Amino acid sequence: MKYQQELxxxxxxxxxxxxxxxxxxxxxxxxxxxxxxxxxxxxxxKLEIGPFSVHNLATYLPGLRGKKVGIVVKGCDSRSxxxxxxxxxxxxxxxxxxxxPCTGVVDxxxxxKALGHTGKVDFCQITSQTVVVGAGGEEHKLRLSxxxxxxxxxxxxxxALISDHFVGEKINPSAQSEAGYDDLEAFENMPLAERFxxxxxxxxxxxxCYACRNACPMxxxxxxxxxxxxxPHWLSQEDNVRDKWMFQLIHAYHLxxxxxxxxxxxxxxxxxxxxxxxxxxxxxxxxxLFQYEAGVDPEATPPLLSFKMEEENIKEREW
Amino acid sequence: MPVLKDKELRIVGFxxxxxxxxxxxxxxxxxxxxxxxxxxxxxPCSGRIDPLFIMKTLLNGADGVLVSGCHPRDCHYAEGxxxxxxxxxxxxxxxxxxxxxxxxxxxxxxxASEGQRWQQVVTRFTEQIHKxxxxxxxxxxxxxxxxxxxxxxx
Numbered sequence: 001m002k003y004q005q006e007l008x009x010x011x012x013x014x015x016x017x018x019x020x021x022x023x024x025x026x027x028x029x030x031x032x033x034x035x036x037x038x039x040x041x042x043x044x045x046k047l048e049i050g051p052f053s054v055h056n057l058a059t060y061l062p063g064l065r066g067k068k069v070g071i072v073v074k075g076c077d078s079r080s081x082x083x084x085x086x087x088x089x090x091x092x093x094x095x096x097x098x099x100x101p102c103t104g105v106v107d108x109x110x111x112x113k114a115l116g117h118t119g120k121v122d123f124c125q126i127t128s129q130t131v132v133v134g135a136g137g138e139e140h141k142l143r144l145s146x147x148x149x150x151x152x153x154x155x156x157x158x159x160a161l162i163s164d165h166f167v168g169e170k171i172n173p174s175a176q177s178e179a180g181y182d183d184l185e186a187f188e189n190m191p192l193a194e195r196f197x198x199x200x201x202x203x204x205x206x207x208x209c210y211a212c213r214n215a216c217p218m219x220x221x222x223x224x225x226x227x228x229x230x231x232p233h234w235l236s237q238e239d240n241v242r243d244k245w246m247f248q249l250i251h252a253y254h255l256x257x258x259x260x261x262x263x264x265x266x267x268x269x270x271x272x273x274x275x276x277x278x279x280x281x282x283x284x285x286x287x288x289l290f291q292y293e294a295g296v297d298p299e300a301t302p303p304l305l306s307f308k309m310e311e312e313n314i315k316e317r318e319w
Numbered sequence: 320m321p322v323l324k325d326k327e328l329r330i331v332g333f334x335x336x337x338x339x340x341x342x343x344x345x346x347x348x349x350x351x352x353x354x355x356x357x358x359x360x361x362x363p364c365s366g367r368i369d370p371l372f373i374m375k376t377l378l379n380g381a382d383g384v385l386v387s388g389c390h391p392r393d394c395h396y397a398e399g400x401x402x403x404x405x406x407x408x409x410x411x412x413x414x415x416x417x418x419x420x421x422x423x424x425x426x427x428x429x430x431a432s433e434g435q436r437w438q439q440v441v442t443r444f445t446e447q448i449h450k451x452x453x454x455x456x457x458x459x460x461x462x463x464x465x466x467x468x469x470x471x472x473x
Binding site: 184187188192193194195196197198199200234241242245246249250252253256257277278281282285286288289290303304307308309311314316317 | 370371374375378379391392398401402404405406408409410412413415416417418419420425426427428455457458
């Protein structure tokens with residue numbers, strides 16, 4: 001990533017006033033990055049940004065409330081930061097935001113599928129067109145466009161929407177806005193019974209690890225999550241489709257009008273359940289009803305926290 | 320229920336205490352004939368209804384859910400039903416993605432004096448649910464165990 005040095009310099013300048021700066025560094029193998037907490041000057045050198053910077057680091061912000069925190073954000077992550085600001089879950093004065101123009105991140109499960117079971121990954125080289133992965137003594141050449149995350153093809157906000165320090169030059173979004181809902185539309189055209197069966201099949205695979213919840217930057221209840229509450233007892237501890245499905249609906253509904261579609265739930269899911277579909281549907285309806293998009297304007301009120309006496313798009317039903 | 324077995328479907332109604340519950344009471348006092356499929360749950364205000372109540376009711380095997388509150392601008396707590404309207408409308412539009420017929424859930428407004436209207440609402444909603452038939456059940460032992468429990472309770 002060509003702006004990496006510039007970003008490091010920028011963090012170096014700001015670090016003395018901050019408790020911690022959250023960024024990414026190399027992970028356990030060359031195909032993965034990991035969140036990186038910079039507390040001392042020497043930590044800065046480990047910072048790496050690029051197509052493997054998949055994590056939405058805004059997830060850590062509410063937990064670090066009260067500390068002076070710096071955070072490096074992609075365009076999509078910046079929307080989560082804005083949404084957190086909108087809801088007063090973090091304090092603008094305590095957060096220093098470092099932005100950079102993001103050219104897309106990979107989808108690990110696509111790479112996994114393309115490579116098959118490889119075991120140890122020896123090296124990985126990424127250019128603007130290709131990813132070359134060396135694993136199991138073989139060299140796999142993948143087109144970058146084949147392994148980019150779906151959200152990147154429809155990205156409207158490649159540059160951080162809010163930032164104190166922006167390195168590099170802002171780039172133009174690569175996609176039109178409507179394209180993002182193509183998969184949803186295809187799904188909605190399936191017959192009702194098939195959709196019902198689809199979710200039962202998908203939810204049957206769920207292992208109730210709650211990685212989707214833990215990765216979600218908007219799931220801020222943490223220890224008070226409904227999923228673990230015994231009073232009221234929303235979900236049983238049984239392993240059945242109904243409870244697992246209900247949990248996803250709780251998640252989707254608690255994100256109504258708040259979800260910024262960063263896709264962390266789906267990325268974190270070890271079973272590759274298409275969870276984003278539910279959130280996309282919710283966002284599509286919110287947009288249609290209230291002309292509202294989450295995480296764009298720090299001053300806006302989320303639509304389900306407000307009302308109008310006369311709603312333009314809600315028709316009263318005649319009985 | 321044994322007499323009406325297979326003729327009746329299970330419909331759950333969430334009614335606000337101040338208007339619709341009163342309206343249902345008025346209908347009862349006026350001795351208006353109504354279908355008997357509806358089971359009423361009284362809540363303080365339509366704004367008290369978490370859309371997840373409705374989700375959970377539907378997933379647990381209800382064939383239909385009806386929500387009714389005070390008419391907009393008539394809320395006992397001034398603005399509860401305005402919030403409810405937004406939440407319920409979003410839910411109504413969200414249901415199809417799950418493969419649940421959106422017609423299985425409706426929300427409406429009935430005031431305490433509208434006994435006649437309540438009768439109409441219940442009759443039409445019950446007809447609508449009967450047209451859709453019993454809701455598809457989620458497979459698995461837990462759902463059937465719950466059904467047995469519910470049957471035993473009624």
